[in-house]
Amino acid sequence: MNLITCLLKRNDCYRAGQRITPKGVMIHSTGAPNPMLRRYVQPMPGDQGYDQLMERLGRNPNGNSWNRSGVGACVHGFIGKLADGSIGTAQTLPWGWRGWHAGNGTTRPSANNTHISFEICEDGLEDRDYFEAVYREAVELTAMLCQMYDLDPTEPGVICHSEGHALGMASGHADVMHWFPRFGKTMDDFRADVAEDMHNEHTPNEVPEEDIDVKPDLPITSEQFSALMGEYLSGLSLQPGSDWSAEDRAKSIEIGLIKGVGDLNDDGEMDFAWRSWATREETTAMLLRLVPIITPEVAEAVATALQPAIEEMVQKLMEGKA
Ligand SMILES: [Zn+2]
Numbered sequence: 407m408n409l410i411t412c413l414l415k416r417n418d419c420y421r422a423g424q425r426i427t428p429k430g431v432m433i434h435s436t437g438a439p440n441p442m443l444r445r446y447v448q449p450m451p452g453d454q455g456y457d458q459l460m461e462r463l464g465r466n467p468n469g470n471s472w473n474r475s476g477v478g479a480c481v482h483g484f485i486g487k488l489a490d491g492s493i494g495t496a497q498t499l500p501w502g503w504r505g506w507h508a509g510n511g512t513t514r515p516s517a518n519n520t521h522i523s524f525e526i527c528e529d530g531l532e533d534r535d536y537f538e539a540v541y542r543e544a545v546e547l548t549a550m551l552c553q554m555y556d557l558d559p560t561e562p563g564v565i566c567h568s569e570g571h572a573l574g575m576a577s578g579h580a581d582v583m584h585w586f587p588r589f590g591k592t593m594d595d596f597r598a599d600v601a602e603d604m605h606n607e608h609t610p611n612e613v614p615e616e617d618i619d620v621k622p623d624l625p626i627t628s629e630q631f632s633a634l635m636g637e638y639l640s641g642l643s644l645q646p647g648s649d650w651s652a653e654d655r656a657k658s659i660e661i662g663l664i665k666g667v668g669d670l671n672d673d674g675e676m677d678f679a680w681r682s683w684a685t686r687e688e689t690t691a692m693l694l695r696l697v698p699i700i701t702p703e704v705a706e707a708v709a710t711a712l713q714p715a716i717e718e719m720v721q722k723l724m725e726g727k728a
Contacts, residue, residue, distance in 0.1 A: 407546040408494040419480035424504035430563040432521040441529040443486040451633030464489030469641020486527030509577025550608035559600040647680035
């Protein structure tokens with residue numbers, strides 16, 4: 407197992423800081439084809455080890471990791487690809503905390519109150535090598551957690567989200583049974599593999615208590631603020647424009663009102679930072695670009711409006727002459 411710690415300290419669940427006595431482990435998969443851990447897991451500027459973590463994870467340029475307020479969900483860990491393409495696990499909540507992963511129970515209390523949880527990042531669900539690698543990682547992580555908390559790796563100790571729903575302790579989701587059986591694995595196989603792996607000794611991954619303090623109102627330095635604002639703006643810059651503005655955006659490029667800001671995400675295409683802010687200098691440049699565009703039209707409009715008056719004046723002059 408290749409385990410790193412990157413706590414999602416800005417997630418509302420983390421900030422709630424509730425503790426549980428773990429009774430089991432619930433396995434999820436993300437339901438979206440993106441195997442990269444960086445999609446979900448990013449440190450915050452100012453976090454201990456920020457640079458090293460960013461190097462391991464790679465940068466999520468879209469500002470949509472789960473390390474922010476408003477996600478409405480949080481798990482204790484993610485399994486997926488590190489920046490170098492290798493498979494890894496990122497611990498994102500202290501194991502003994504209450505995660506937000508199971509939703510509401512139907513006939514029993516939610517597994518949020520009892521189960522440690524992790525998400526396996528889904529790819530296109532066609533790649534056997536990827537599946538086998540993340541499956542193995544999940545087995546080892548679950549075995550480590552069962553050892554740490556003295557958990558029974560049979561049902562309902564170790565279950566997936568869909569089993570949790572069937573047991574009345576989770577919302578209605580299909581994970582992971584829409585995926586594992588494609589490669590011949592059931593949750594019974596998984597539990598058996600975990601039980602088998604518990605014969606091996608796993609080094610527990612504990613987060614030092616001083617690292618997990620919840621300090622939601624901790625003041626930040628101006629350096630941290632600048633770094634956060636930079637992250638925020640670069641996130642905005644890469645968001646695609648809204649549907650409603652598609653026609654106007656195309657037109658503004660066509661007439662030269664807006665110019666690209668460069669290739670921000672190295673995808674070989676010019677980016678326009680549609681959702682980002684315009685500065686006063688950019689506004690000035692855009693207004694000045696308008697002048698040559700609108701001048702001929704304005705001139706024509708003025709001429710058309712003045713035509714009757716000019717004709718009248720000419721008529722009077724002619725009459726006067728006559
Ligand atoms: Zn789930």
